[in-house]
Amino acid sequence: MKKIVGLLACLLLFSQNVFAASTSVVINQRARKVNPVKVEVNGDRLKTEFIPFAYQGRTLVPIREITESMGANVAWNNKNRTAQISLGGNKVMLQIGSKVVYINGKKKMMDTNSIPQFATYPRAKETKTMVPLRFLSEALDFDVNWNQKQQLATISNMKAVSIIDQKKPEATEKNKPATRSNQVKESPEKEQAKENEKTRKIEKKVQAQGPVTVIIDPGHGGTDSGAVSSVDPSVKEKDLALEVSRRLSPMLRAKNYEVIETRTGDNYPTLSKRAEIANKSQAEIFVSIHFNSSNNGIASGIEVLYAPEDKVKLKEHEQIHLAKALHEELEKATGSKMRSMKKRPDLAVLKWTEMPAALCELGFLSSPEDMELICQDDYLDRLATGICNGIEKYVNNYVVTQ
Numbered sequence: 001m002k003k004i005v006g007l008l009a010c011l012l013l014f015s016q017n018v019f020a021a022s023t024s025v026v027i028n029q030r031a032r033k034v035n036p037v038k039v040e041v042n043g044d045r046l047k048t049e050f051i052p053f054a055y056q057g058r059t060l061v062p063i064r065e066i067t068e069s070m071g072a073n074v075a076w077n078n079k080n081r082t083a084q085i086s087l088g089g090n091k092v093m094l095q096i097g098s099k100v101v102y103i104n105g106k107k108k109m110m111d112t113n114s115i116p117q118f119a120t121y122p123r124a125k126e127t128k129t130m131v132p133l134r135f136l137s138e139a140l141d142f143d144v145n146w147n148q149k150q151q152l153a154t155i156s157n158m159k160a161v162s163i164i165d166q167k168k169p170e171a172t173e174k175n176k177p178a179t180r181s182n183q184v185k186e187s188p189e190k191e192q193a194k195e196n197e198k199t200r201k202i203e204k205k206v207q208a209q210g211p212v213t214v215i216i217d218p219g220h221g222g223t224d225s226g227a228v229s230s231v232d233p234s235v236k237e238k239d240l241a242l243e244v245s246r247r248l249s250p251m252l253r254a255k256n257y258e259v260i261e262t263r264t265g266d267n268y269p270t271l272s273k274r275a276e277i278a279n280k281s282q283a284e285i286f287v288s289i290h291f292n293s294s295n296n297g298i299a300s301g302i303e304v305l306y307a308p309e310d311k312v313k314l315k316e317h318e319q320i321h322l323a324k325a326l327h328e329e330l331e332k333a334t335g336s337k338m339r340s341m342k343k344r345p346d347l348a349v350l351k352w353t354e355m356p357a358a359l360c361e362l363g364f365l366s367s368p369e370d371m372e373l374i375c376q377d378d379y380l381d382r383l384a385t386g387i388c389n390g391i392e393k394y395v396n397n398y399v400v401t402q
Ligand SMILES: [Zn+2]
Pocket: 163, 164, 219, 220, 226, 227, 237, 290, 291
């Protein structure tokens, strides 16, 4: 009888494999239904025969492969079943089957779904230690982004280049890409990615179902002030961005747009969180609001940045049109000096958002002439009007509502 039950279970599992995206793994000696997911580390697909999976809302990845691709070191203690993972200055110690984790010596509790586990795929001989991708990534200063449609988890520690000084990130141990050893000969995964790239269809126009949803993303916030004015240190980028957002949102709502702000107070959603908010809401448009700064007082003016669709993977629409509409309407509304539009596929909120996205740098806090304008209430209104009209112009020309 046992044999028959086993056989039936096998058939059942097999049929699930065939008819659904889900598969079965053995966790804690029990077969569980899980969904295979794809994982990318700093732009490279995670190489592993043991497929990462989503289980109870968490993505679990094999510890050996993930830490290797992150460039981290792992020290095992088989007796206590603990792993000590270190990268840069960060140390994470976790234990199989335990909620308790130590991050840089500080005791933290994981949620139950994130507990590291042993897992085995049926028919596979090897048992793997699976660790929660998000938890581990965040502990090691990686940004995490989840794409529901593609069932793809992307982690990266190649931080968005500071918009403030436009310097390239230093090649410290921490933000060096983890694996760059196979640049000469391309892996099958890369060939496949290139193939996918060829077949990806880029649309000129956006199809909107129902009211057009606009994400307004006031940059920085909380402990991240963004640029601080050298002219008047009480003037901070995070506050100005929020001021403009608070003017802009009601303008858009009055025009029947659905508006979602990534923050409405002085807090800091991570860059990946901001992209996630946008992607989850299936918004049609994403606009990030920032102010600029430079080391000298000379640079001034407004600029609009965007990530060209051929340089980022997630985009399905031509990106320049939104940036252009914003650029034109900001110029009209403010009469200010406009700097040329810039391609910035490296900026997290631009590259990780799936919809047309642009980032407006609304003037230099380091420039006395820009500051004179920025400190006027009515100039902030004009900046908001410019963005509002730019969005409207883009919608009129490029968004098809059904
Ligand atoms: Zn900024």
